[in-house]
Amino acid sequence: MSHMAYPTQWRRPPMMVKSRFWRIALTLGAIVYLLLAFSTIEVNYARVIEGLSRAQRFVAGFLQPDFTSRSRDIWIGIGESLTMTFTSTVVGVLISIPIGLGAARNIAPRLVYLVCRSIIAVSRSLQEIIIAIFFVALFGFGAFAGFLTLSFATIGFIGKLLAEEIEDIDEKQAEAIRATGASWVQLVNYGIQPQVMPRLIGLSLYRLDINFRESAVIGIVGAGGIGGTLNTALGRYEYDTAGAILLIIIAIVMVAEYSSGYLRRFLK
Amino acid sequence: MLKIEGLGKTYKTGDKALSDVSFDIPKGEVLGLIGPSGAGKSTLIRCINRLVQPTTGKVLLNDLNITDLRTGELRRARRRIGMIFQEYALVERLTVMENVLSGRLGYVGFWRSFLRKYPAADIANAYRLLDRVGLMQHADKRADALSGGQRQRVGIARALAQDPELLLIDEPTASLDPKTSRQIMRLIVEICRERGLPAIINIHDVVLAQQFSDRIIGLQAGRVVFDGPPSELSEDALTLIYGAEDWTAMRKGADEDAAAEAEEQAEAAKMMSAL
Amino acid sequence: MSATEAQAPIWRHRTPKTRLAIWAGWLACVALFVWCWEMMTERTIWAFVYDAPVAANDLLGRAFPPKWGYIDSLLWPLWDTMNIATLGTLLGIVMAVPLAFLAASNTTPSRHILRPIALFLIVASRSINSLIWALLLVSILGPGILAGIIAIGLRSVGFIGKLLYEAIEETDVRQIEAVTATGASQAQILNYAIVPQVLPTFYGISVFRWDINIRESAILGLVGAGGIGLQLQASMSVLAWNQVSLILLVILGTVVVSEWVSAKVRHAII
Structure with missing residues (x-):
């Protein structure tokens, strides 16, 4: 044994917040906030108890879904959702290609860059459901408003990621093409497109997946698709139909996710 | 002390990693395990504490058959077998002290370990070990803030914190520069001598193995093809272990490293005496 | 084409x-x-x-300028929105953490029963938007912030659960092996080898989800689940577009602030 006495106590030093004052202040702040936040929850117990039987019926409906009695509505809704998912992705991607090119700092003139970036910013900061509200107000109820909503949202999503991809390209390849005296169009065609194309296809498939999920939601505000059918079913307390719709949504999302993952690997 | 009888391991893929390996280690012996990569060195030492489940054979530690133990008993057996890993395998986001104390996990209950409230004796011992490996000042640092050599010292302290009866050491110098490798090997052997600890060192560097171990076992394709003192490790024996591989170049390179280190030490000694 | x-x-x-x-x-x-x-x-x-085009012209004409005085009646709903997002995220975390450990192939206690169940729950939660959860919960619990919190929580489970179980599966096996070799129990291995490795990712995921939840909770009111969306719904039903435009500006501001906070916090952690 050594002659020196070693400490017999050890405390783990704080890793994140080093100052003792801030540790206490942050903990207290969090506790006070949580108390305040919890106090804002108002629970109408009578309503909850009444709701429990509904919850039971919903669970039962989920376990024994009813696909048949509203099958016509369900199929129309699914059809609208799927068709607007596909058309909006195609149109959105086609529009987002010029916008993505324009929003890439390394190839676009300053003015074009600013315009394209602002279009992307607007599209990204507004949520699909809010855009849907406006398009429904402007274009009337139905799948067309939904199609426009999803196209608009797709532009922001693909445009931003595409622009980032172009900004990250290997400058050497683009430089080599430029050196041959190529025009801007030729530069894009030979120097940039081959580098970003696989990514663009991957992103489009990913967005297709997202658009389907969103198409199930925007129906709630009247923009067509399965969301509207679901809203109606829940409004009528037809939980077995609602359960069927939810199962269909989950199934399609799962299929879309796996197949888009598979396709993306395949296309690489 | 440790007795291995007819140990064999066949992986699910059908790869035969070990076949019929048998040897004994008496107390205090440092055994160097050499062989080309893929010879089953790693598998062999992992079979001893059953990180890998052997397919056939027995591992007897003080007459306790480790291969038969059930979960709880296995944990109790494991805590007496210290292990030092290739590339340190410290928990990088924990402090150095926590890494050393984790050597006591087999001895303390969950809540004690969860709240980091280890017995006073364990903490004092952990500090003593850190002092022994020269890292007293680094106890509160995060493990990923240390250099490679320092991390391996923490690894050694963690294994020793277990109060082991046997050390298993898997390529301790794999990611270290030649000079640090020597320092680490020297430290390990010194500690084994101090405590009379038997150790199995799985090492790819023949020269280090010869220099630091009492006995050498050569594995080739999962079989023991050499077992004897380092002095008997002739060129024929090496060719038997490594096949056509050019181990002479390996040996020469290591000799140069050793020479450079010796020179450096001589320099340092000269400077010291000049002061 | x-x-x-x-x-x-x-x-x-x-x-x-x-x-x-x-x-x-x-x-x-x-x-x-x-x-x-x-x-x-x-x-x-x-x-x-x-x-x-005519409708758009008409609508924009009514929407601008926004009715600034209306801001007074937005502060309380905004506070509700924040609470829905925060408490919902906490609820999501509480449910997602055990689910993630059940779903990760290296920590699951039962590969053939519990793991598929956990994976299904994660997928189910992910494929259903929080607005649909809210629709469902309002129909069961009645309108109010509680339905909103649970809706946000249920949606967050899948997001946090998926990213967390992937992080658990990507942990460094050698560190786990090293702790196992000391004779540690399963719970100790979890505590000493796995949790320290996934903790930073976990914080990052949680803050990121909180940021998303602020956006989502802003619109839950459309189906009656509390927060500023209730005001949005009310204003739209009376065609008060100048109130709607103000609400959208407020939501936009909140989103920008929460995005900034989340980026700051994630930067500080990682």
């Missing part, structure tokens, strides 16, 4: 057979698009669509 033509050159290095297959693929896409378009617009009333 000119765009499809322009995309041809990159496939020159492929064999004629694959090129043909790819052209057929594009053709199928165009055909599918036309068919979908027909299906989708079957029930569209084109008179409304042609009328849209």
Whole structure:
């Protein structure tokens, strides 16, 4: 044994917040906030108890879904959702290609860059459901408003990621093409497109997946698709139909996710 | 002390990693395990504490058959077998002290370990070990803030914190520069001598193995093809272990490293005496 | 489609057979698009669509300038929105953490029963938007912030659960092996080897989800689940577009602030 006495106590030093004052202040702040936040929850117990039987019926409906009695509505809704998912992705991607090119700092003139970036910013900061509200107000109820909503949202999503991809390209390849005296169009065609194309296809498939999920939601505000059918079913307390719709949504999302993952690997 | 009888391991893929390996280690012996990569060195030492489940054979530690133990008993057996890993395998986001104390996990209950409230004796011992490996000042640092050599010292302290009866050491110098490798090997052997600890060192560097171990076992394709003192490790024996591989170049390179280190030490000694 | 033509050159290095297959693929896409378009617009009333520019003009005229005085009645709903997002995220975390450990292939206690169940719950939660959860919960619990919190929580489970279980599966096996070799129990291995490795990712995921939840909770009121969306719904139903524009500005501001906070916090952790 050594002659020196070693400490017999050890405390783990704080890793994140080093100052003792801030540790206490942050903990207290969090506790006070949580108390305040919890106090804002108002629970109408009578309503909850009444709701429990509904919850039971919903669970039962989920376990024994009813696909048949509203099958016509369900199929129309699914059809609208799927068709607007596909058309909006195609149109959105086609529009987002010029916008993505324009929003890439390394190839676009300053003015074009600013315009394209602002279009992307607007599209990204507004949520699909809010855009849907406006398009429904402007274009009337139905799948067309939904199609426009999803196209608009797709532009922001693909445009931003595409622009980032172009900004990250290997400058050497683009430089080599430029050196041959190529025009801007030729530069894009030979120097940039081959580098970003696989990514663009991957992103489009990913967005297709997202658009389907969103198409199930925007129906709630009247923009067509399965969301509207679901809203109606829940409004009528037809939980077995609602359960069927939810199962269909989950199934399609799962299929879309796996197949888009598979396709993306395949296309690489 | 440790007795291995007819140990064999066949992986699910059908790869035969070990076949019929048998040897004994008496107390205090440092055994160097050499062989080309893929010879089953790693598998062999992992079979001893059953990180890998052997397919056939027995591992007897003080007459306790480790291969038969059930979960709880296995944990109790494991805590007496210290292990030092290739590339340190410290928990990088924990402090150095926590890494050393984790050597006591087999001895303390969950809540004690969860709240980091280890017995006073364990903490004092952990500090003593850190002092022994020269890292007293680094106890509160995060493990990923240390250099490679320092991390391996923490690894050694963690294994020793277990109060082991046997050390298993898997390529301790794999990611270290030649000079640090020597320092680490020297430290390990010194500690084994101090405590009379038997150790199995799985090492790819023949020269280090010869220099630091009492006995050498050569594995080739999962079989023991050499077992004897380092002095008997002739060129024929090496060719038997490594096949056509050019181990002479390996040996020469290591000799140069050793020479450079010796020179450096001589320099340092000269400077010291000049002061 | 000119765009499809322009995309041809990159496939020159492929064999004629694959090129043909790819052209057929594009053709199928165009055909599918036309068919979908027909299906989708079957029930569209084109008179409304042609009328849209007039409607847009009218709507914008009513929406601007925003009715600034209305801000007083937005502060309380905004506080509710924040609480829905925060408490909902906490609820999501509480449910997602055990689920993630059940779903990760290296920590699951039962590979053939519990793991598939956990994975299904994660997928189910992920495929259903929080607005749909809210719709469901309002129908069960009645309108109010509680339905909103649970909706946000249920949606967050899948997001946090998926990213967390992937992080658990990506942990460094050697560190786990090293702790196992000391004779540690399963719980100790979890505590000493796995949790320290996934903790930073976990914080990052949680803050990121909180940021998303602020956006989502802002609109839950549309279906009655509390927060500023209730005001949005009320203003829209009386066609008070100048209130709607103010609400949208407030939501936008909140989103920007929460995004900034989340970026700061994630930066500090990682």
